[in-house]
Amino acid sequence: MSDNLDNPKRGINKKQVARKAFVITGFLLLPVVLNYLSPYLIIAGAAQAILNGSAIVFLIFFLSSLVIGRYWCGWMCPGGGFGEICTSVQPKPAKDGWLNAIKYIFVFIPWMTVILIFLVMAGGYSSVDFFWNPGKVPGDPIQIISVVEPYSYIVYYSVVGGIFILNLAAGKRAFCHYGCWMAPFLTLGTKIKNVLKYPSYHIEADTSLCKHCKKCNDACQMSLDVERIVNEKQFVDSVECIMCGSCVAACPTGTLKTTWRWHLKKEEEPGADIVRE
Ligand code: SF4
Ligand code: SF4
Structure with missing residues (x-):
């Protein structure tokens, strides 16, 4: 199966080589950025009326997708980068079609519902703290890197392990198709721009x-x-x-x-x- 880095008529495609490098670098940076891509931290922040880094990043995802679609997924996403590493082990195509709805029905809708419930109970957002996490108390230094505590290693390896198993079982970037909690923000913006043109x-x-x-x-x-x-x-x-x-x-x-x-x-x-x- 072609990995599209080279085309017999055009030679090595430098743009695609660069893209692979970018997206795999994105994966290598996951221990740094995990807290800014966290569905759990958005819920925890909503419960305390704090608009945190993850919520801001996901809002940026949606706004960017209105212009560049799912460019983030193809060029920068840590989950996508790991997905393409997994493709070298499991290159079978993932099934397109109704299975894509899994990420909306079992991930996005329940997750959004929980966020809304907590947000209503908290009376809406009352503060913004990009580097907030549930263990932070006033006066703590800003913690930029996500994976530092022993428990955060458990979270990190759980996420990576889950993506690995799904990609191995269901094929190329299966996590992006069926399980990604970031994707619905980006598919929504993509749909809007594709319809309005x-x-x-x-x-x-x-x-x-x-x-x-x-x-x-x-x-x-x-x-x-x-x-x-x-x-x-x-x-x-x-x-x-x-x-x-x-x-x-x-x-x-x-x-x-x-x-x-x-x-x-x-x-x-x-x-x-x-x-x-
Ligand atoms: S667009 Fe047409 S010509 Fe180009 S790769 Fe696809 S099938 Fe082949
Ligand atoms: S994901 Fe989109 S841009 Fe990438 S190969 Fe498929 S159709 Fe082309």
Whole structure:
């Protein structure tokens, strides 16, 4: 299965090599940033009416996805970086489709419900503390690094172990598809920008160039049926797309390209051509 770092017609793709380096570095930084990506700390902060680092970061995720979709997932996310390391052990495609709903039904909705309940009970947010954690008392020095205490190692290895097991069992970036608590913030913004089609980062296709070789499908880090999607829609409209650009790098005909502007001639009409700049 192609790992899309090289394309026989274009040679080594430096952008994809850089992307791999970025996203794996993101994983290596997980012990530092874990507390800023924590669903538990948002609940604990809400219970004490404190808007903490995780809540602020997740708000930034949503706002950024209105412009660049799931770029975070493809280029920086620690979970995504570990997912791509796991892909070298378990390269089978993860199933796309209704299983993606697991992260909304069993993760996002219950989690949001608990946050809202605690927030209502606390009377709303009354303070902001980016570096807050439940063990912090007034006068404590700011603790920037997340994994320092013995219990935080348990949390860290539980998270990494859970991602590893899911990816091993279900395939490429399965955690991103089914279990990620960050993803719903990013899929929501991606959906909004894809429907409204204001200038935003996305992938379009000049379907007249497509040879239906499906190299894009093989390269897709999210196991999407890119060939079918772009030939039906002229752009990658799936909210599971993480804007990694692997499909663009793998396509031998230049059918796919990343762009900010929308060029669709007739929206979502199968086989319609794209007017190029
Ligand atoms: S978009 Fe490119 S890689 Fe995908 S099927 Fe068409 S020609 Fe092949
Ligand atoms: S469709 Fe392309 S950009 Fe989107 S996840 Fe798949 S390979 Fe990455």
